[in-house]
Amino acid sequence: MRETDFVSGFARGLKVIEAFGETRQRLSIAEAAKLTELDRATVRRSLLTLAELGYADYDGKFFTLTPKILRLGHAYLAATPLPALLQPHLDHLSEKAGQSASASVLDGTDIVYIARASQRRVMSINLTPGSRLPAYCASMGRVLLAALPESEARAILARSELKQNTANTKTDPDELIAEFRRVRAEGYAIIDQELEIGLCSIAVPVDSDRGETVAAINIGAPAALVPAAEMKERYLPLLKETQAALRPLLRR
Amino acid sequence: MRETDFVSGFARGLKVIEAFGETRQRLSIAEAAKLTELDRATVRRSLLTLAELGYADYDGKFFTLTPKILRLGHAYLAATPLPALLQPHLDHLSEKAGQSASASVLDGTDIVYIARASQRRVMSINLTPGSRLPAYCASMGRVLLAALPESEARAILARSELKQNTANTKTDPDELIAEFRRVRAEGYAIIDQELEIGLCSIAVPVDSDRGETVAAINIGAPAALVPAAEMKERYLPLLKETQAALRPLLRR
DNA sequence: GACATTTGTTCATATATCGCACAAAATGAA
DNA sequence: TTCATTTTGTGCGATATATGAACAAATGTC
Numbered sequence: 001m002r003e004t005d006f007v008s009g010f011a012r013g014l015k016v017i018e019a020f021g022e023t024r025q026r027l028s029i030a031e032a033a034k035l036t037e038l039d040r041a042t043v044r045r046s047l048l049t050l051a052e053l054g055y056a057d058y059d060g061k062f063f064t065l066t067p068k069i070l071r072l073g074h075a076y077l078a079a080t081p082l083p084a085l086l087q088p089h090l091d092h093l094s095e096k097a098g099q100s101a102s103a104s105v106l107d108g109t110d111i112v113y114i115a116r117a118s119q120r121r122v123m124s125i126n127l128t129p130g131s132r133l134p135a136y137c138a139s140m141g142r143v144l145l146a147a148l149p150e151s152e153a154r155a156i157l158a159r160s161e162l163k164q165n166t167a168n169t170k171t172d173p174d175e176l177i178a179e180f181r182r183v184r185a186e187g188y189a190i191i192d193q194e195l196e197i198g199l200c201s202i203a204v205p206v207d208s209d210r211g212e213t214v215a216a217i218n219i220g221a222p223a224a225l226v227p228a229a230e231m232k233e234r235y236l237p238l239l240k241e242t243q244a245a246l247r248p249l250l251r252r
Numbered sequence: 253m254r255e256t257d258f259v260s261g262f263a264r265g266l267k268v269i270e271a272f273g274e275t276r277q278r279l280s281i282a283e284a285a286k287l288t289e290l291d292r293a294t295v296r297r298s299l300l301t302l303a304e305l306g307y308a309d310y311d312g313k314f315f316t317l318t319p320k321i322l323r324l325g326h327a328y329l330a331a332t333p334l335p336a337l338l339q340p341h342l343d344h345l346s347e348k349a350g351q352s353a354s355a356s357v358l359d360g361t362d363i364v365y366i367a368r369a370s371q372r373r374v375m376s377i378n379l380t381p382g383s384r385l386p387a388y389c390a391s392m393g394r395v396l397l398a399a400l401p402e403s404e405a406r407a408i409l410a411r412s413e414l415k416q417n418t419a420n421t422k423t424d425p426d427e428l429i430a431e432f433r434r435v436r437a438e439g440y441a442i443i444d445q446e447l448e449i450g451l452c453s454i455a456v457p458v459d460s461d462r463g464e465t466v467a468a469i470n471i472g473a474p475a476a477l478v479p480a481a482e483m484k485e486r487y488l489p490l491l492k493e494t495q496a497a498l499r500p501l502l503r504r
Numbered sequence: 505g506a507c508a509t510t511t512g513t514t515c516a517t518a519t520a521t522c523g524c525a526c527a528a529a530a531t532g533a534a
Numbered sequence: 535t536t537c538a539t540t541t542t543g544t545g546c547g548a549t550a551t552a553t554g555a556a557c558a559a560a561t562g563t564c
Contacts, residue, residue: 006297008520008552010262021326028512041553042551044257045552049263065331069327070366072324073321077380079277083378107318107319108306129322130381131326261520261521261550280542281542292543293523293543294521294523
């Protein structure tokens with residue numbers, strides 16, 4: 001790609017949108033400039049552009065994103081066949097298991113939820129399509145990382161912030177790589193309260209008919225109800241069933 | 253705003269992202285140019301920029317969005333307190349009613365779902381945060397339009413594609429405006445299979461402590477289980493209860 | 505209230521992007 | 535195959551944007 005095939009004003013604007021997040025619903029020009037490491041004048045122009053287009057509101061001091069910004073992410077969810085294809089299977093899976101079922105794909109060091117059928121809330125955080133979790137400590141993340149060449153998985157771990165979320169959280173890269181090998185060999189990953197106390201989950205890969213892993217699906221359950229030791233016998237058969245049902249549908 | 257406070261390259265890029273949607277998961281440069289009415293060279297640069305940043309994949313012929321694009325919409329969902337604040341109330345509402353409960357806001361002629369607690373699937377389409385429905389034929393849409401000055405509501409109707417989805421769908425602007433008056437007076441809207449055969453829903457506004465309508469919440473139910481005539485007595489008290497609980501939480 | 509900081513805005517100019525026109529390549533029909 | 539049509543890639547002049555400094559305004563501190 002040539003130098004001139006890159007629209008830096010566009011790239012800068014996207015960076016500004018991403019500066020909003022978590023606890024940052026309102027950003028001043030200076031704050032956004034600091035977060036994006038762009039010039040204040042540049043950020044100001046991007047924010048005013050967003051406001052002009054209705055993607056942001058501006059009260060003269062702070063900018064906030066408007067729901068119109070959801071059109072952008074929705075373009076993906078509506079445009080990609082995968083979420084729509086997975087959804088009915090997750091519904092079925094969730095009903096049979098009596099627990100929440102989700103599907104996700106990898107984006108950098110995170111997994112991104114692309115579909116979900118929730119039974120009840122067991123996590124402190126609310127997961128919806130678009131939600132992100134660190135891959136290294138999520139069951140679907142383990143499955144997705146295990147599907148990569150080991151060098152790539154290691155590179156992603158190197159870029160990850162390996163936080164000790166709970167006493168159970170594995171944070172040693174070598175230990176994680178070993179776990180990926182086990183996941184590859186046995187075809188599933190189980191997380192026992194590594195992300196959040198009280199939450200267990202089990203995941204399997206979703207493979208296309210060519211054998212490429214295109215996503216992961218999981219079932220999450222409260223540890224109080226379903227001890228980690230029981231996750232496998234209770235849910236793995238259901239997950240495998242769903243996996244098998246999906247495979248012929250995924251032509252690549 | 254001055255002419256030079258607008259980054260047209262950014263605006264053009266956002267338009268390109270929105271060109272993806274519904275049945276358009278893969279776009280060639282020429283297709284995207286047609287949809288956006290932008291110059292091919294411009295669209296090409298925007299698409300290559302998206303690809304370079306990892307927001308899109310490019311196989312040399314077609315571009316597809318990647319899940320990274322969800323970061324943009326997620327910036328809103330994570331940044332805005334409203335969805336997180338509503339979610340537990342929707343969970344509670346949904347459990348008490350035994351039906352799906354949702355919350356939405358207005359974006360142009362559409363309502364946009366910002367939170368949802370689903371019990372089981374009753375609609376043919378899958379609704380998640382970011383999903384959009386035409387406002388004129390959705391219960392939450394009626395509530396949100398009713399909250400606007402009548403001239404504004406009429407302007408939105410004029411821009412809407414008033415489609416006859418079912419035999420029940422109201423499409424006459426005057427009839428709709430009259431219905432908005434009733435909604436304002438009585439404080440709720442009921443939809444009896446106007447969007448989809450077999451689906452009823454009832455919605456109320458979510459008002460801030462200053463009395464501004466900031467969102468709408470609803471309960472949807474299969475018409476076979478809950479006839480429209482029963483929606484009010486069964487669910488309106490629950491909705492009103494939730495509405496009252498939310499009001500003091502919404503400081504503006 | 506006065507001072508020091510931070511923030512927002514403007515401006516001139518160097519730089520990058522746009523859209524056109526044309527070239528090259530791919531596609532499809534006969 | 536050939537030819538027509540469509541699609542994609544590229545060079546260039548005209549136009550729009552980014553930059554960083556300077557200034558103005560607002561904010562915070564003592």
